[in-house]
Amino acid sequence: MSVDHYENFPVASVLMPRRLVPAVEAIYAFARSADDLADEGDATPEQRLAALAAYEQALDRIAAGGEAQSGLDPMFLRLAGVIAQYDLPLQPFRDLLSAFKQDVTVTRYASYGALLDYCARSANPVGLLMLSLYGQADEQNVRDSDAICSALQIINFLQDVAIDLQKERIYLPMEDLARFAVSPAALDHPGGTAKWRTLMKFEVARARALMLSGAPLAVRLRGRIGLELRMVVQGGLRILESIEEVEYDVFRRRPKLTRKDWMKVIWRGLRMKARMKRAMKSPSGAALPLE
Structure with a gap:
């Protein structure tokens, strides 16, 4: 979402x-x-x-x-x-407006926490409103929905680094750029550098972990909303895979889902519920991958 x-x-x-x-x-x-x-x-x-x-x-x-x-x-x-x-x-409508107003004045995010705060207002309200329409907005569902929506927003940022730069915006946290020694001034085309790849590998792994933390919601919800949400989760995960497949060079090869990718997303979405049930029954208690 x-x-x-x-x-x-x-x-x-x-x-x-x-x-x-x-x-x-x-x-x-x-x-x-x-x-x-x-x-x-x-x-x-x-x-x-x-x-x-x-x-x-x-x-x-x-x-x-x-x-x-x-x-x-x-x-x-x-x-x-x-x-x-x-x-x-x-409140979700007010939160959306708050995020849009922030887009007018804020072009950098110092920390991951600051970015999550933005996502809490720019993305999470959509999930809350959808759950409310379906009558499913209890505390646990909203918490998992927030994780999925924030992950989707961050995945979009990773996918669109070059597009956002054209708008003079950087959504990668400044603390992460500093940690991996990637200069904001050198973001015009760093796609092939080792430092950039290391930074993006970190960002992709964190976004995937956030998405998976909310994924149980897609299995817990029944009917059409659950099926749709499983496709949404798998679509986000597939974009992350695509970023990895282009070796994190989103400048020359912006990842986007093709018809073949969507067939994979649908297949994985249909299998997702059974895989998570098997994971919960596993003697080790280890979660099976959802991809």
Whole structure:
């Protein structure tokens, strides 16, 4: 459920119950349009922040209800209806706006903790809202969903280092660059260097561990939501494999899933539940790999 341009937002998924499609479309419209305000076009930072502030004011009017919603833009009226119908919390929408505002002003992250804080607002809210639509937003599920969503966001950053550089953004933590002696000023094309490969090997391993820590949610949830989430998990893991296969040179060969990759993702997703059940029954208690 990566939220960077919402490429993986499940709005058109064949696995989603038709009854939920209008709700997901309303949430998608809010998230995508707000993301575009922060990222697209030639508006000044001040103009972007003002536009996002207007979105915050619209959320305040939705929260107030009644006459306060009179005259709202149709997009917000649809969103208000969905929020009321499914009793959705407003905080995830506010968190998304907070992350988008941060995109306007912040282009570097000093630490992994700071990056996770950003992911907690830019990615995790989408997972929480999806769980809420399905009536599955208990504490354990939300914790695992947060891990999956943050992992997906970080995987997207690893995949798009070159694209983000064109926007003058670096999402690799500065503390990691320093640890592996990779200079931010030399990120134009370090893909073939040993230091870069060592850095990216570390980042890929950490993202994979984060994804796997939340993966039990995809097995625990039943029905369509569980199946879809298993595909999401396997898609993220496959991107990490692709980064490894190009020897971490995401500058010349940006990893993306091909039709062949998707067939592999589907096969692994279908096998994932059985493999995890066998792992839990294993005498050693060791988890089997999900790839």
